[in-house]
Amino acid sequence: MERKKFLQSLIGTSALLTVPGSKYVEDAYALPEVIRDTNRSVTGSMIGYSDEPIEKVNVGIIGLGNRGSVLLEMFQWLVENDRAEIVALCDVQPKKVEAASSKLANWQTAKPTFYSDKPDDWKKLAQQDNVDLLLICTPWNMHTPMALFGMRNGKHVASEVPIGYSLEDLWNLVETAEETRRHCIMIENCCYNEEELFVLNMINNGVFGDITHTEGAYLHDLRDLMLSDTYYYDYWRLKEHVSRDGNFYTTHGLGPISFYLNIGRGDTFSHLTSMSSREMSLSEAAKDSTAPYKDFKCGDMNTTLIKTELGKTIMLQFDVHTGRPYSRINKVCGTKAVHDGYPSRLYIDDKKTELGHRWLPQELYDEYRQNYMHPIIKKLKTISQGFRQGHGGMDFVMIYRLITALNLGLPLDINVYDSAMWAAVTPMSELSVASKSVSLPFPDFTGGTWKTHDQLEINRVFKDA
Numbered sequence: 531m532e533r534k535k536f537l538q539s540l541i542g543t544s545a546l547l548t549v550p551g552s553k554y555v556e557d558a559y560a561l562p563e564v565i566r567d568t569n570r571s572v573t574g575s576m577i578g579y580s581d582e583p584i585e586k587v588n589v590g591i592i593g594l595g596n597r598g599s600v601l602l603e604m605f606q607w608l609v610e611n612d613r614a615e616i617v618a619l620c621d622v623q624p625k626k627v628e629a630a631s632s633k634l635a636n637w638q639t640a641k642p643t644f645y646s647d648k649p650d651d652w653k654k655l656a657q658q659d660n661v662d663l664l665l666i667c668t669p670w671n672m673h674t675p676m677a678l679f680g681m682r683n684g685k686h687v688a689s690e691v692p693i694g695y696s697l698e699d700l701w702n703l704v705e706t707a708e709e710t711r712r713h714c715i716m717i718e719n720c721c722y723n724e725e726e727l728f729v730l731n732m733i734n735n736g737v738f739g740d741i742t743h744t745e746g747a748y749l750h751d752l753r754d755l756m757l758s759d760t761y762y763y764d765y766w767r768l769k770e771h772v773s774r775d776g777n778f779y780t781t782h783g784l785g786p787i788s789f790y791l792n793i794g795r796g797d798t799f800s801h802l803t804s805m806s807s808r809e810m811s812l813s814e815a816a817k818d819s820t821a822p823y824k825d826f827k828c829g830d831m832n833t834t835l836i837k838t839e840l841g842k843t844i845m846l847q848f849d850v851h852t853g854r855p856y857s858r859i860n861k862v863c864g865t866k867a868v869h870d871g872y873p874s875r876l877y878i879d880d881k882k883t884e885l886g887h888r889w890l891p892q893e894l895y896d897e898y899r900q901n902y903m904h905p906i907i908k909k910l911k912t913i914s915q916g917f918r919q920g921h922g923g924m925d926f927v928m929i930y931r932l933i934t935a936l937n938l939g940l941p942l943d944i945n946v947y948d949s950a951m952w953a954a955v956t957p958m959s960e961l962s963v964a965s966k967s968v969s970l971p972f973p974d975f976t977g978g979t980w981k982t983h984d985q986l987e988i989n990r991v992f993k994d995a
């Protein structure tokens with residue numbers, strides 16, 4: 531029964547209900563079949579989807595903690611230029627709404643509607659007539675229900691990462707976006723970071739030749755923040771580590787890599803295998819803290835390997851327990867060049883007679899960095915000066931791109947299928963870890979359209995906006 535409940539939490543509550551006997555539940559090698567059984571008949575019709583242009587996008591934000599309050603600030607330029615307005619703010623803690631409201635008053639004269647009486651007040655915000663876009667910045671377990679409810683009430687939705695927990699969540703999101711014709715985007719800010727866009731632009735210009743392998747990660751020592759009694763609302767992030775084990779935070783590494791590899795645009799994820807180390811560092815740190823949780827199932831380091839249909843490989847890591855410098859790795863290996871991040875370094879194969887097997891010297895690296903600066907970054911460097919940028923600039927670029935695409939009625943850079951594919955790695959890694967790293971096939975959330983779609987929307991520069 532325990533294993534059945536575990537499988538249902540990751541695959542979906544309806545999963546396994548119709549399966550006779552216990553074969554699927556007990557046999558790890560039957561898991562691929564269980565995953566294939568989750569397939570729904572989606573059409574891929576939200577790929578490249580454009581909606582009516584919205585001259586000024588009315589935004590409602592749910593969750594005004596660390597993330598919601600930073601993202602709110604990213605709207606200043608857009609509000610001052612009549613591209614967007616914050617029309618509603620919601621948080622279950624009234625003090626968070628008050629703080630956000632006084633911040634907003636510095637640059638927006640119109641007052642938003644506030645919601646902070648009850649835990650489900652966010653539904654009223656999602657039903658507020660003039661809201662065009664819901665921005666969801668709450669703890670992880672609320673993202674899918676909020677996004678589904680938003681779309682069903684006619685709103686476009688943008689959710690913080692990860693957008694869903696189980697494969698069923700992700701299928702529901704894809705199906706609902708297709709049915710309601712509403713955009714549903716998981717806002718992955720690292721896709722918009724200057725270094726990742728520089729690598730993408732080099733890929734677009736053939737610097738790497740044919741790509742064979744990539745590595746990405748979320749390696750961030752979060753022990754102090756997760757164990758703090760004030761940083762996260764009600765220890766929500768720490769609780770995730772108590773009874774789950776896998777890669778919970780896939781997208782900071784995987785989002786940019788998916789763009790490097792044209793995932794959903796001529797290639798797609800084929801299968802994965804995942805393994806976690808034992809847990810040591812978080813429980814050690816918890817001993818000396820006041821946090822009410824002391825034992826954790828999530829291993830210190832999770833390593834997941836993904837293979838794509840065209841034979842490229844991705845190594846993805848997740849570790850928020852170990853004391854170490856921050857890294858997303860950001861490695862790309864191709865037939866002509868290799869990039870490694872943290873710090874950013876470049877190796878160009880045809881310079882090996884001159885340089886041997888060494889990274890480019892700083893002067894030459896700087897030339898590449900200048901020559902291949904992504905056009906989006908070039909353009910936004912001028913308009914974003916003097917405004918708060920968030921995470922070194924990428925948060926502003928992300929919100930600017932989202933709102934401007936809605937203003938112009940253009941497809942978004944990250945569609946609902948990207949969102950589902952990147953988030954699916956979490957439940958699949960948990961299933962694989964719990965089943966001796968058994969290899970699992972990815973569901974095809976695009977309904978086969980990854981074979982024909984070839985536009986990488988993030989490469990477009992909006993000409994006059």
Ligand SMILES: NC(=O)c1ccc[n+]([C@@H]2O[C@H](COP(=O)([O-])OP(=O)(O)OC[C@H]3O[C@@H](n4cnc5c(N)ncnc54)[C@H](O)[C@@H]3O)[C@@H](O)[C@H]2O)c1
Nearest residue numbers: 593594595596597598621622623649667668690691762763
């Ligand atoms: N992309 C990034 O760089 C980045 C950075 C930080 C956080 N995040 C993501 O942002 C999300 C929020 O993280 P955070 O650090 O801001 O957490 P947080 O705990 O600081 O904020 C969550 C907020 O949600 C509110 N909330 C809880 N239940 C609610 C309800 N029923 N209705 C309305 N509000 C409710 C809480 O009061 C709190 O203010 C997470 O998904 C996290 O992964 C992303």
